[in-house]
Amino acid sequence: MPEPARIALRVLGLMLLAASLLFLVLIFWPGPGQVAELLGRTCASDRPHNVHQCDWLDAADLLWTAFWVSLALGAVLRITTRPAGRGPVTIDLRRLFRS
Numbered sequence: 001m002p003e004p005a006r007i008a009l010r011v012l013g014l015m016l017l018a019a020s021l022l023f024l025v026l027i028f029w030p031g032p033g034q035v036a037e038l039l040g041r042t043c044a045s046d047r048p049h050n051v052h053q054c055d056w057l058d059a060a061d062l063l064w065t066a067f068w069v070s071l072a073l074g075a076v077l078r079i080t081t082r083p084a085g086r087g088p089v090t091i092d093l094r095r096l097f098r099s
Contacts, residue, residue: 013075014074017075020067023064026063027067032057037054039058039059039062042054
């Protein structure tokens with residue numbers, strides 16, 4: 001992988017991890033009720049062109065899903081785009097179990 005692409009993907013992973021922290025904070029402050037008010041009438045149901053006012057449960061579900069997706073994608077990008085000479089961080093437990 002070219003070095004500029006690897007660096008860009010690592011920065012994107014870091015931004016996704018920061019976004020996941022933001023989504024987690026938004027769950028607690030200002031809370032899903034305030035987020036639902038900001039979303040307004042953008043919650044759609046299963047019918048086309050049928051939108052309704054978002055409630056706190058819609059906002060909480062959206063924030064919770066966004067938190068986990070951005071956390072997982074950010075972590076995967078940060079782990080898989082490590083520099084070429086560095087492998088994954090491991091813990092060597094062989095010294096503990098030597099007889």
